[in-house]
């Protein structure tokens with residue numbers, strides 16, 4: 001059997017800090033989490049209240065989670081970011097950067113000073129969180145160009161379409177495809193074709209705003225989603241891009257075969273049932289531009 005002293009030693013040795021918190025946000029006790037590489041010492045918080053230590057928005061969130069655990073009597077699991085500067089009374093010793101925590105919050109079956117209490121175990125998951133962000137960025141990115149890929153575009157267009165339906169804020173779509181890449185690949189080599197694709201990708205990157213999405217849609221096909229942009233502006237944007245392409249891609253010309261791009265432009269309209277309808281129309285416009293002889297813009 002473990003005696004009381006041993007039980008106290010076990011609590012002290014808990015790898016992650018375990019707080020006892022009351023419904024009103026009082027730090028009743030803290031055990032464990034003593035490795036300063038991962039945690040700040042929370043013992044100075046005992047007897048103090050979350051709303052007095054943490055700015056209102058965050059402290060409201062903490063109180064809400066305590067409430068959820070007490071009401072549901074089930075384990076509540078939440079991830080959150082906190083740095084020691086967010087909590088008055090925490091020492092400087094410990095990690096400098098903000099920490100991502102996974103909080104596991106469980107109601108306890110006793111009262112402290114007449115108040116209900118929870119056990120809140122806060123595990124440092126910063127490394128895992130950073131890795132998740134990196135993986136997500138990778139899974140959204142086209143390897144060759146560093147532009148976004150189709151998966152990310154589709155996610156963004158879903159949001160843009162929702163915004164359009166709710167607030168009538170239109171998103172315009174440019175879909176374009178390089179002209180004659182096959183011939184350029186065949187006569188100059190695949191690496192030169194790659195360079196042409198990279199030139200186009202760089203042009204897209206520098207032409208768009210933060211709120212736009214530039215994506216490599218397929219082999220030599222690209223899509224730019226221009227948020228909050230009506231048809232006229234989108235057409236002007238396409239003209240600028242087309243001129244830039246003519247200038248910057250001319251070094252890839254092979255004899256009388258020109259390295260250019262054909263561009264389809266369209267804007268969300270109320271008849272569109274989803275962003276896919278808009279995207280389909282951009283594809284039709286691009287197809288038309290190819291059919292009319294390439295190196296041009298078609299708006300639909």
Ligand SMILES: Nc1nc2c(ncn2[C@@H]2O[C@H](COP(=O)(O)OP(=O)(O)OP(=O)(O)O)[C@@H](O)[C@H]2O)c(=O)[nH]1
Pocket residue numbers: 144177178179180181182183185189190191192193194197218219220290294
């Ligand atoms: N170098 C290079 N070529 C690629 C890449 N992805 C696709 N391609 C080539 O791009 C060409 C795309 O086909 P098409 O669009 O029919 O070829 P195109 O000569 O551009 O024809 P048009 O669009 O009608 O002008 C194919 O020859 C592919 O091999 C890539 O990452 N690098």
